[in-house]
Amino acid sequence: MTEKTNQYIDQFRAAAEGAGASVEIISIETDSVSAAISQHLRENSITIFASSASLESDLTTTIRNMDGIIEHPNDEELEAAWCGITGAFAGIARTGSICVAVGSDLAGSVSLFTRSHIALLNIEDLVYCPSDLLQIEESSNTSLLNNMVIITGPSATADMGELVRGVHGPGELHIILLE
Numbered sequence: 001m002t003e004k005t006n007q008y009i010d011q012f013r014a015a016a017e018g019a020g021a022s023v024e025i026i027s028i029e030t031d032s033v034s035a036a037i038s039q040h041l042r043e044n045s046i047t048i049f050a051s052s053a054s055l056e057s058d059l060t061t062t063i064r065n066m067d068g069i070i071e072h073p074n075d076e077e078l079e080a081a082w083c084g085i086t087g088a089f090a091g092i093a094r095t096g097s098i099c100v101a102v103g104s105d106l107a108g109s110v111s112l113f114t115r116s117h118i119a120l121l122n123i124e125d126l127v128y129c130p131s132d133l134l135q136i137e138e139s140s141n142t143s144l145l146n147n148m149v150i151i152t153g154p155s156a157t158a159d160m161g162e163l164v165r166g167v168h169g170p171g172e173l174h175i176i177l178l179e
Helices: 003-018 030-038 057-064 075-080 107-113 130-140
Strands: 022-026 047-050 083-087 090-092 097-101 116-122 148-151 172-178
Touching (some): 003 097, 030 057, 097 107
Antiparallel strands (some): 097 148
16 A cells, blocks of 8 residues: 555544544455444344445455345335445545445435445545545546435434434444455
8 A cells, every 4th residue: 555545544534433433444355344244233134235336246245145135125124224335436535425326226225314334445445535536537437426425424413402313314334444
């Protein structure tokens, strides 16, 4: 890893944790990823996986095959889901935010409506600031920026006084950085 990447990792982690997310760095080996995901799952609860082009195919297969993971939920399963797993195509070091592509798949629902969200992000996909996302869009030749959500920490509101998490989205955000 370059010194610049290490600086981005440190800044991303500090900003994300400051916003209430948990961040862990793990090897991209499938056993490591399975273990990291498993520690955030609740027994006997529904977990929905929205596969993503930003995740390697071996990793996608591993997650699909984990116990309790549903990839094509019916409406009742989607409504009852406690946890959602998505890939993130970018992370913004300055703000600790992740960027999740949403389109016709479940990524939008999974990242916004479950009580807990696990996001998998490749360390190489960290950028410094939001304007750097334009370079990703230009190099990928896609319109990611038209169909994405930027997520900074778990959902929180202080509209009625004290800070409350999970009112308008996931109350927990777990970011797994893959190296």
